[in-house]
Every structure is written in C-alpha cells, then in structure tokens.
Amino acid sequence: MLDVLGLAVTNLTSPPILFFVLGLGAALLRSDLSIPETIGKTLAMYLMIAIGFKGGVEVATHGLDSAFIATIVAALLISFLLPVVAFWMLGLMSRLGQVDRAAISAHYGSVSIVTFVTAVQYLEIQDLSYEAYLIAIVALMETPAIVTGILLSRSSEKGGKPAPMFNAYVLREVLLNGSIVLLVGAFVIGMISGTPGKEALQPLTGDLFTGILCLFLLDMGLVAGRRLLDTPLISPGLVAFAIAMPVIGASAGLASGIIAGLSPGGTALLATLAASASYIAVPAAMRVALPQANPGIYLTLSLAITFPFNITVGIPLYQAAAQLFL
Amino acid sequence: MNDEHRRRRIEIIIEAPLLEKVITEVQACGAKGYTVLRGHAGKGEKGSWQLGQISPAQHMMIVIIIADADITDRILSRLAEDLALYSGVVSVSDVQVMRPQRF
Numbered sequence: 001m002l003d004v005l006g007l008a009v010t011n012l013t014s015p016p017i018l019f020f021v022l023g024l025g026a027a028l029l030r031s032d033l034s035i036p037e038t039i040g041k042t043l044a045m046y047l048m049i050a051i052g053f054k055g056g057v058e059v060a061t062h063g064l065d066s067a068f069i070a071t072i073v074a075a076l077l078i079s080f081l082l083p084v085v086a087f088w089m090l091g092l093m094s095r096l097g098q099v100d101r102a103a104i105s106a107h108y109g110s111v112s113i114v115t116f117v118t119a120v121q122y123l124e125i126q127d128l129s130y131e132a133y134l135i136a137i138v139a140l141m142e143t144p145a146i147v148t149g150i151l152l153s154r155s156s157e158k159g160g161k162p163a164p165m166f167n168a169y170v171l172r173e174v175l176l177n178g179s180i181v182l183l184v185g186a187f188v189i190g191m192i193s194g195t196p197g198k199e200a201l202q203p204l205t206g207d208l209f210t211g212i213l214c215l216f217l218l219d220m221g222l223v224a225g226r227r228l229l230d231t232p233l234i235s236p237g238l239v240a241f242a243i244a245m246p247v248i249g250a251s252a253g254l255a256s257g258i259i260a261g262l263s264p265g266g267t268a269l270l271a272t273l274a275a276s277a278s279y280i281a282v283p284a285a286m287r288v289a290l291p292q293a294n295p296g297i298y299l300t301l302s303l304a305i306t307f308p309f310n311i312t313v314g315i316p317l318y319q320a321a322a323q324l325f326l
Numbered sequence: 327m328n329d330e331h332r333r334r335r336i337e338i339i340i341e342a343p344l345l346e347k348v349i350t351e352v353q354a355c356g357a358k359g360y361t362v363l364r365g366h367a368g369k370g371e372k373g374s375w376q377l378g379q380i381s382p383a384q385h386m387m388i389v390i391i392i393a394d395a396d397i398t399d400r401i402l403s404r405l406a407e408d409l410a411l412y413s414g415v416v417s418v419s420d421v422q423v424m425r426p427q428r429f
Contacts, residue, residue, distance in 0.1 A: 037377070223380045230374075283383035284343045291411040295383055296373065303380065 007316040011122055017312060019214040023221020024308065028228065035219040043216040044114075048182040050205040050212070051117050055135030056190020057198045067261040068133055071270065074256035075137045078274045079144035082249055083109035087152045089245065093237040096297070102153035103286045103293030107302045108245050109145025110278035113138055113179060114220060115307060119272040119315045121213055123265050128319075130265030134273075139184050141273055143174050146285050153290050174281050220307070227304040234300055242305035246275035250318045258325055268315075268322040275314055277302035331422045333429050334398040335390065338405070339365060339415040342385040351408065352391055355400040358429060363388040372413050386414070392421065392429045 011017055026033045035043075083105035090101040116138055123130055174180075190197065198206075253274030257267030279302040286293055340348050345362065352360055365386035367376035375384045391401065398418060405416055423429060 040380075220380075227379075280381045283381040287341050287383045287412075288343045288347075291413070294372075299379075299381065299383070 004316070004320040007320050008313065010125065011316045012312060014122070014125060016118060016121060016210065016213045016217045020217040020221040020308070020311060023218040023223075024225045025221075027222045027225020030229070034222060035215070040216075040219045040223075043212055043219065044179065045182060046208075046212050047114070047117050047216060048179050049186045050209050051113075051120060051135055052183040052186030053190040053197075053201060053205045055132045056187040056192075057194060058132030058190075059136075059187075060191045060194040062132065064133055065131065067131065067266070070260035071131070071134070071137060071257075071262060071266075072140065074260050074270070075141050075273070076144060078249070078252055078256060079109050079111075079141045080148050081109075082252065082274065083145045083148040083152060085248060085252075086241075086245055089241060089248075090238075093241045093244075094235060096238075098155070099153050099290055100293045100297060102149050102155075103290045104298045104301060105152055106145045106149025106286060107277045107279070107282045107298050108249065108306075109148055110143070110282045111138060111141045111273050112276035112278055112280075112302075112307060112310075113183065114216070115276035115310050115315075116269065116273055117213065118217070118311045119269055119318075121210060122315050122319070123268065128265040128268075129263060130269050131262055134262075134266055134269050136184065136187050138273060139180050142177075142180060142278065142281055143171060145278075146171065146174055146282060146289070149282075149286070150289050153293075171285075174285050177281050179280070217311075224304045224308055227300055231296065231300045231304065234297065238297070238301060239305060242301040243309055246277070246306050246310055246314055247317075250275035250314065250321070254318065254321055254325065257322065264319075264322045264326040267326060268319040271318040271322060272310065272315055275310055275318060277306045279303040279307060331424070331426050333392050333394060333421055333423050333426065335392050335419050335421040336398060336401060337415075337417050337419075338389040338391075339368075339386055340389065340409070341413055342382040342387050344409075344412060344414075345387045345389070347408075348389060348405070351404050352389065352401055355404055356397045357391045357393050357401065359391070361390045363390070370413060370415075392423060394429065 086105035086108040087101050090096060090104060094101070120130070250271040253271035254267060256274070257270040262270060279299060283295060283299055286298065287295060338348060349360060349362070364377065365388055368374065368386060375386060377385060379385065393401065402416070402418065409416070
C-alpha cells in the first residue's frame with residue numbers, strides 16, 4: 001500500500017522545500033531578506049547546467065528507449081492542447097475577458113523548469129529512476145502553448161486586436177531564451193562527454209546540486225511571497241483555478257506517460273511538467289503578444305499559487321499516482 | 327550655442343520585452359545612435375512595477391535618442407502605430423547639443 005502521506009512528509013521536510021517556505025514566510029512578514037538579482041540569475045543558470053548535463057550523461061550511458069518518440073509526441077500534444085482546457089475552465093470559473101483568459105491559458109500549457117528540477121531532486125532522494133531524456137523534452141514544452149494562447153485570444157470577433165508585427169519575434173525570443181539554450185547546451189555537452197565528463201564535473205554538478213537548489217528555492221520563496229503581497233484582487237474562482245488546473249494537467253501527463261510506456265519516475269516527471277505553469281518566459285512573451293492582458297493576474301496565478309502548490313503538495317501527489325497506476 | 331546646435335531628445339520608457347524591437351525601429355528611422363538605461367521602479371496607469379521581478383515581463387527600460395526634426399517625426403509616427411497597446415511613455419524635448427554633426 002502506498003503511503004501518500006509519508007511521501008508528502010518526505011517532500012515537505014526536505015531542505016529545498018523548507019528553504020522555499022522560509023523565503024515565502026520572510027517575504028510575507030516583510031523581512032528585508034533578499035538575494036541580489038544577479039546572484040538569483042546565476043543560481044538559475046547553475047540549475048540549468050547541472051540538470052542538463054546530468055540528463056545528457058544519462059542518455060549517453062543508457063541510450064534512448066522505445067518510449068522516446070511517443071513521449072515527444074505526448075509532450076507536444078499536452079503543450080498545445082492544455083491551454084484550450086485552461087481557457088474553457090477560466091470561462092466557467094471567472095469573469096475574465098477573452099484576452100486575459102487566453103494569456104493565462106498560455107502560462108498553464110507551458111512549463112516551469114524549476115518545478116521540474118525540484119521533482120527530479122525529489123525522485124533522487126527516493127532513489128527512483130526516470131528517463132533522463134525527459135530533461136531535453138522540457139525544452140520542447142515551453143513554446144507551443146504560446147501559439148495556442150495567441151490563437152485563443154483571436155478565436156472570436158470580440159477578441160482583442162493582436163499586435164501582429166511582434167509575434168514572430170516573440171516566438172524566437174522564447175525558443176532561444178537563455179535558460180533553454182543553457183539547458184539544451186549542457187545536455188549536449190553531457191552527451192558528448194559521457195561518464196568521464198560526469199566524473200570531472202561531479203563536485204559542481206553533482207555534490208553541490210541540492211545545496212544550490214536550496215538557495216534558489218529560498219529566492220523563489222521570496223519572489224513568490226512578494227508577488228502575493230502586491231497582488232491585485234484575485235477572485236476565489238481564480239484561486240481555485242490555479243489549484244485545479246495543475247491537477248488536470250498532471251492527469252493528462254500521467255495518462256500520457258502510461259500510454260507512452262514511461263517508468264513510474266518518468267511518468268511522475270511528465271505529470272509534473274504538465275502540471276507546472278511558466279512564470280518567466282511566457283509572461284514576457286505575453287506582454288509583447290497580448291499587451292491588453294493584465295500581468296498582475298497571470299503572474300500571481302502561476303508564480304504565487306500554482307508554483308508553491310506544485311512543489312509542496314503536487315509533486316508527491318503526482319508521484320504517488322504514477323506509482324499507483326504503474 | 328546657435329540654431330545649428332538644436333536637436334530633439336526623444337525619451338522612450340518601454341517594457342523590457344519590447345526593447346530590441348524598438349531599437350531596431352528607431353535605427354530604421356535613421357537615428358545614428360541611442361542610449362538604453364534600466365528603470366528602477368515606477369508607477370503608471372496600470373499600477374506600480376520595480377526591478378528584480380523574476381520575469382523580465384514587468385521591467386521597464388528607457389531609450390534616449392538625440393536626432394534632428396525629420397528623424398524625430400519619423401520615429402514618433404512609427405512608434406505611435408507600434409506601441410498603441412503597450413504600457414510606457416514617449417516624450418520629446420528640444421535640446422541643444424555639443425558637436426551637432428554627431429546627431
């Protein structure tokens with residue numbers, strides 16, 4: 001019998017999550033604790049390098065398996081289609097206009113790499129294996145939702161007038177944003193350098209990983225807490241959406257992982273990706289593509305509600321579900 | 327300084343994600359140079375913002391251009407069209423410059 005509660009406690013008492021809670025609490029109590037912006041960015045770069053490299057080395061050692069292509073297809077379908085579900089749900093659960101709904105939907109189809117990294121760390125604490133190529137697949141899941149979001153904003157006559165000249169530019173920005181370039185680049189470096197490379201970088205990408213993740217999540221806690229403090233009034237329906245949507249996304253990821261033939265660990269990771277919502281790349285893209293949408297709403301939902309939900313309760317829940325079905 | 331030294335100074339406060347696009351447009355209009363500054367914090371029609379958010383979505387950048395009247399008009403009419411829906415401020419002032427041949 002699976003001990004879901006035990007899994008949740010394992011997660012909630014792990015140092016990274018506790019540091020996140022510390023940051024969140026400090027921000028909510030208006031402490032002057034802050035991590036300088038450039039250091040925050042450096043920590044994020046470190047995480048991209050460490051996780052990308054690790055994935056590349058694993059793929060070099062173990063190769064790809066039969067589930068690889070099916071997983072790519074599933075990841076793309078999830079990323080293109082989840083915004084449609086989100087858009088429809090927002091229609092039921094809020095009174096927002098079409099453009100705001102479309103902009104929020106794009107966030108929920110896209111992914112949060114930090115949520116993913118936290119899930120990887122969580123699996124590793126438990127010695128649960130997963131398909132390492134999922135790390136490269138993350139890169140494919142950032143952009144499609146933006147396309148769907150923009151299309152949804154135009155889906156009826158009443159839709160806001162788009163800013164046409166900027167759209168090709170937006171896609172390039174997102175596809176080639178620094179995190180993705182670093183993640184994919186480190187993945188390729190890991191594949192080329194293989195096990196000897198892993199040994200050479202072990203002190204940096206291996207031993208330091210959990211510690212740096214703690215620092216980074218402390219910063220994320222501060223950022224999410226500050227976001228909550230300057231939040232515009234968010235209706236209860238929207239709060240419910242920001243918690244229900246990741247669960248729906250995770251169910252889609254779970255089903256896809258099972259159909260594609262992933263391991264329980266891999267299925268849990270795909271579910272986590274589908275559950276996560278972007279709060280870096282997509283907001284920037286939405287400011288350009290859908291300027292009429294209110295950034296206060298989409299940033300609060302994805303960063304201040306969905307992200308904390310996923311890393312505290314979501315990840316253990318998705319893993320338990322994956323193990324229950326597989 | 328005399329008339330020969332008169333130029334216009336355009337100041338564009340714009341959301342960070344639009345910066346590159348705006349700079350491309352400004353140069354296409356014939357401006358010979360520009361300067362970009364980072365905004366620190368501010369408040370406007372759509373609420374307040376400050377540097378240090380995790381997404382660059384709400385950071386504001388300031389672009390300063392010195393140009394002659396013709397180029398200024400071209401820049402303003404181009405931006406009026408492109409920036410209609412976006413947050414930000416565009417203002418123009420008359421200035422006198424040293425070494426006018428540079429602008």
